[in-house]
Each structure stands twice: as C-alpha cells, then as structure tokens.
Amino acid sequence: MKLPRGTFDVLPGTVERWQYIENQLREISKRYNYKEIRTPIFEETELFKRGVGETTDIVQKEMFMLEKRGKEQFTLRPEGTAAVVRSFVTNKLYGAANQPVKLFYIGPMFRYERPQAGRFRQLHQYGVEALGSEEPAIDAEVISLAMSIYRSFGLKKLKLVINSLGDSESRAAHREALVNHFKPVAHELCQDCQNRLEVNPLRVLDCKVDRNHPSMATAPSILDFLNPASKEYFDQVLLHLDALGIEYVIDPTLVRGLDYYNHTSFEIMSEAEGFGAITTLCGGGRYNGLVEQIGGPATPGIGFGIGIERLLMALENEGVLPEIDDAIDVFIVAQGNDEVEKTATRLLQLMRLEGLAADRDYLGRKFKGQFKAADRLKARFTVILGDEEVERGAAALKDMSTGEQIDVPLSAVADTIVAKLKEEVQ
Known part of the structure; x- marks a missing residue:
C-alpha cells in the first residue's frame, strides 16, 4: 500500500515539532482572547460553492468531493472560514453575550492540486475569525495577531502586504474599469481569465498564468476607485497599524483568491533567501456579507489562515526551529x-x-x-x-x-x- 500522493506521515521525532507549534498557537490565541472551535472535516458541497465562490480555483478545480449518496453531496473542507461561519450561523453565535465572537481553529484541509514544496493535498491550517465588528481596529488586531505569531517563533525576514478591495460600490466601479481594460486583450489571456472577465474580473489580477502579461502592469488600481467611506476605512486600518508599530507595504494588485473578501486584504510573506518561489505564509482579509450568504443575519467578519507546513519551512529556512527535548526521566x-x-x-x-x-x-x-x-x-x-x-x-x-x-x-x-x-x- 502506498501513501496517497500529496500527503505525508508525521512520525515520532517530527511530530514534537508540530506539537510545539500548535501549543504556541494556542497560547498566543489565548492572549488575544480567541477561543478554539472545531468543525467537521466535511461539509455540504453547497457551503463552499456559496461561501468560497463558484468562480474560484478551489471550487472549480481543487475540491475533494465525496461519493454522492442520494441527493446529498459533501466535500472535504478546502479552507476553514466557510465552515466556521456556517457553525457561527448554525449555533446562533451572533446572539452570544460577548461580541465580537473571536474564534480560532487548527486542523487539516484538503485540496486537489499539484503537490510541490510546502503545498500538499492534505494541508494543515491555523486560522482566526473575528465576527461581529466592522471597526478598523479589529482589522489591525487580526493582522497584529498574525504578525505576533511569526515573531514569537523567531522569524524576522517578513513582509506584510496590504490592500483595500473597498465596499460593494467601490468594487462595482472598479469591476467596470477592469472589464473595459482587459476586453481588448482578452483573446491573449488564458481561458480561465477569459471566463473570469465575465463573472469576476477582479480575479484576473490573481492569475498565475498571465501575471507577466503587459496588461497586468497597467490594470486600473482599486485604490483609485475607493469611495470616501472605503478610503476612510482603509486609512483608519493603516492608522492603527502605525500605532502598533507594524510596517507594511500597500499593494493595489493584492486581491486574494476567494470571492468573499472586501475592504482589508493582506498577506504576510517570507523574504528569507532560499525560501522558494512561493513566498506567501499567511493570507486573510475582511468578508462582510459572507454570513448572509450562508443564511445568517448581516454580520461583518475578518480573519486569516496560516499554513502549518509553510510555517515549518520558514522556521527551518531561518534556522529558528528549536531542538525538541524528547528525553525520558x-x-x-x-x-x-x-x-x-x-x-x-x-x-x-x-x-x-x-x-x-x-x-x-x-x-x-x-x-x-x-x-x-x-x-x-x-x-x-x-x-x-x-x-x-x-x-x-x-x-x-x-x-x-x-x-x-x-x-x-x-x-x-x-x-x-x-x-x-x-x-x-x-
């Protein structure tokens, strides 16, 4: 019997490193008052189609769908946010006395993609979700939590990249500008981008195939289409990050790969030499509107996900993975x-x-x-x-x-x- 492609066994001698990381993640989550939540490994397929977005690569190409029984169709969870938001709605956590509801999760996710360094078909992810507040300060707190995690492990060569996707009005204006910009050269783009141009043109900017096409460099910036309210929101987020002493780089091309993001969007990258071509360690952002899509009341939210495998790679690359004492007494x-x-x-x-x-x-x-x-x-x-x-x-x-x-x-x-x-x- 062979190990399934894109998976790996975590053996004694190595599993202690995972335990060290998980214990540290739980400790830092506690400092920020985030509580652990555990959701099923599989959910109804419709949850991810509705929550992640039917035009995303995850839904179109990467989901592990279980064998259909009758009318029900289930999928191994490809990411954590949709499942946490579903639980938030199912268990009526929007009625909890303590608001916002601040949650974290640790567990396996499943994506059918080509295995490569730091990317597997069964991956492990830590993530947080803060639901119930649309204050810019909570955006800064979530970003601060992510940065604190990496710093606590001793990582130094990090870069925080941030952008605003604006509200629905701003996105609609930007959408129209993107369509007008890319239509004349649509025939030069990959088939996925041609399809995206019709249903979600923002995702054209996230294409890995056409990222070097000349039209990408001259594409309209979302920052030029932010209405006053969206611009003020983004400015306030940056103000709080400045107060926290967190350095950042504004990148108007950062859109993230999921449909549910709006306003704040961010990634944390490794700038360590020799880390590899894929430098992203963490990604997240605000997703006002997702709770309603999944059947709950209007509730703002923001969160991020950290790949445990990529965190381990970063620790090894910077030489800060501690020796684990597994001696017996x-x-x-x-x-x-x-x-x-x-x-x-x-x-x-x-x-x-x-x-x-x-x-x-x-x-x-x-x-x-x-x-x-x-x-x-x-x-x-x-x-x-x-x-x-x-x-x-x-x-x-x-x-x-x-x-x-x-x-x-x-x-x-x-x-x-x-x-x-x-x-x-x-």
Missing part, C-alpha cells in the same frame, strides 16, 4: 526472577503516577542491551533491579549524565527521582 533496567519482573512492573506504574516519563525493556535484553536502550531514549536516570536488589528491598539509582550510582529503598525511588529533577530546575 527514567528507564528501568531489570533482569532476574519473576519477583524482579513484578517489582519492575509495579515500580514503573508508580513512577508514571508520580508524573515521571518512564519506560522499561520489553524485549528480554540483557543488562548491556537495556543500558543501550536507555541511552537511545536519553533517559536522565536508570533504576537497576536484579534478584539481589529486590531481595533486600532496594534499587540502584544511576545518574546517566554523571555516572553516579546510589542505593535507594524501593518505596523511595520515585520520590528521590522527583526531588533530583526539581533540584536541577532550581
């Missing part, structure tokens, strides 16, 4: 009669109940082989049990870093190790 080295075996079993359980990370040999190895196993596991201490030790009710406790060995009553082994470990911390 104690290993029992035991050899002898049945009473020795029973004593080792009882002592192992007692040490684990005392909070120690402990293990023993289960392969019937001799003393020498068991000590080698203790070394491989980087055991801080070994407890040595033989017929003689058990008969006199004691064990030999060996400090594996110094080689010092002392006799300890069996009843005091766990307490002695706990005390020694505490002394080392102090």
Whole structure:
C-alpha cells in the first residue's frame, strides 16, 4: 500500500515539532482572547460553492468531493472560514453575550492540486475569525495577531502586504474599469481569465498564468476607485497599524483568491533567501456579507489562515526551529526472577503516577542491551533491579549524565527521582 500522493506521515521525532507549534498557537490565541472551535472535516458541497465562490480555483478545480449518496453531496473542507461561519450561523453565535465572537481553529484541509514544496493535498491550517465588528481596529488586531505569531517563533525576514478591495460600490466601479481594460486583450489571456472577465474580473489580477502579461502592469488600481467611506476605512486600518508599530507595504494588485473578501486584504510573506518561489505564509482579509450568504443575519467578519507546513519551512529556512527535548526521566533496567519482573512492573506504574516519563525493556535484553536502550531514549536516570536488589528491598539509582550510582529503598525511588529533577530546575 502506498501513501496517497500529496500527503505525508508525521512520525515520532517530527511530530514534537508540530506539537510545539500548535501549543504556541494556542497560547498566543489565548492572549488575544480567541477561543478554539472545531468543525467537521466535511461539509455540504453547497457551503463552499456559496461561501468560497463558484468562480474560484478551489471550487472549480481543487475540491475533494465525496461519493454522492442520494441527493446529498459533501466535500472535504478546502479552507476553514466557510465552515466556521456556517457553525457561527448554525449555533446562533451572533446572539452570544460577548461580541465580537473571536474564534480560532487548527486542523487539516484538503485540496486537489499539484503537490510541490510546502503545498500538499492534505494541508494543515491555523486560522482566526473575528465576527461581529466592522471597526478598523479589529482589522489591525487580526493582522497584529498574525504578525505576533511569526515573531514569537523567531522569524524576522517578513513582509506584510496590504490592500483595500473597498465596499460593494467601490468594487462595482472598479469591476467596470477592469472589464473595459482587459476586453481588448482578452483573446491573449488564458481561458480561465477569459471566463473570469465575465463573472469576476477582479480575479484576473490573481492569475498565475498571465501575471507577466503587459496588461497586468497597467490594470486600473482599486485604490483609485475607493469611495470616501472605503478610503476612510482603509486609512483608519493603516492608522492603527502605525500605532502598533507594524510596517507594511500597500499593494493595489493584492486581491486574494476567494470571492468573499472586501475592504482589508493582506498577506504576510517570507523574504528569507532560499525560501522558494512561493513566498506567501499567511493570507486573510475582511468578508462582510459572507454570513448572509450562508443564511445568517448581516454580520461583518475578518480573519486569516496560516499554513502549518509553510510555517515549518520558514522556521527551518531561518534556522529558528528549536531542538525538541524528547528525553525520558527514567528507564528501568531489570533482569532476574519473576519477583524482579513484578517489582519492575509495579515500580514503573508508580513512577508514571508520580508524573515521571518512564519506560522499561520489553524485549528480554540483557543488562548491556537495556543500558543501550536507555541511552537511545536519553533517559536522565536508570533504576537497576536484579534478584539481589529486590531481595533486600532496594534499587540502584544511576545518574546517566554523571555516572553516579546510589542505593535507594524501593518505596523511595520515585520520590528521590522527583526531588533530583526539581533540584536541577532550581
């Protein structure tokens, strides 16, 4: 049996890095008062068509749709926002006492695309959604949270790119200008862009195939079509970012790949040398109107998504991925009669109940082989049990870093190790 293309196993020795990242993400989310939400891995297909947008590459090309049963059709979630907003509506969180509702999620997403460095068919994503506020300050907070995450891991070579897509009035005016601009050269663009020009011309600017076409460089800027209200909103977001000391670059071509964005749109990129051609680490923006599309009351929202795989790549690239300590506290080295075996079993359980990370040999190895196993596991201490030790009710406790060995009553082994470990911390 083969591993499915575009997926990977996270094995012991590597999974600890994932746990480190997930723990850090949860800790920072708590500081910003975002609460965890967990949604199903699959949802009704219509949710993503309506929420993500039927003209997006995700819906048209990349969704993993499950086998249809009767009239129902389900899809493995390709992104997190639509599912979180669906849950927000389903569970009537818009009526919660604490507003805005600030949520975060961590979990797998699924996209049928060509696997490449940092991009997989099963990917893992952390994201936040703040629902219920249309204050520019919450936009800045969400961006600040994303930047704080990367900084907390020690990343330094980052660039924040930001844009405004404006409100519906601004977008309509920009849409008309885009159509007029691209129509004369439409026959030179890819088939996808020709289709987008009819249904969602803004997404032409996001095309990877035609990004070097001369018409892209001269396309009308959304910033020239912002009405006064949209311009004021964008200015206020930038004002708050300035107050937070967050540097940014305004890029009028940044549109993001999903249909639900309006007003603030942003990406965080790696500028580290050798990171690769795809530099985007995080993307997000405001999506006023999405809640209504999914059947809820008018509710503004903003959020972002961070790819865990790409975060790991960035940490490795900048050399700031910490060494994970996976050593155990104690290993029992035991050899002898049945009473020795029973004593080792009882002592192992007692040490684990005392909070120690402990293990023993289960392969019937001799003393020498068991000590080698203790070394491989980087055991801080070994407890040595033989017929003689058990008969006199004691064990030999060996400090594996110094080689010092002392006799300890069996009843005091766990307490002695706990005390020694505490002394080392102090």
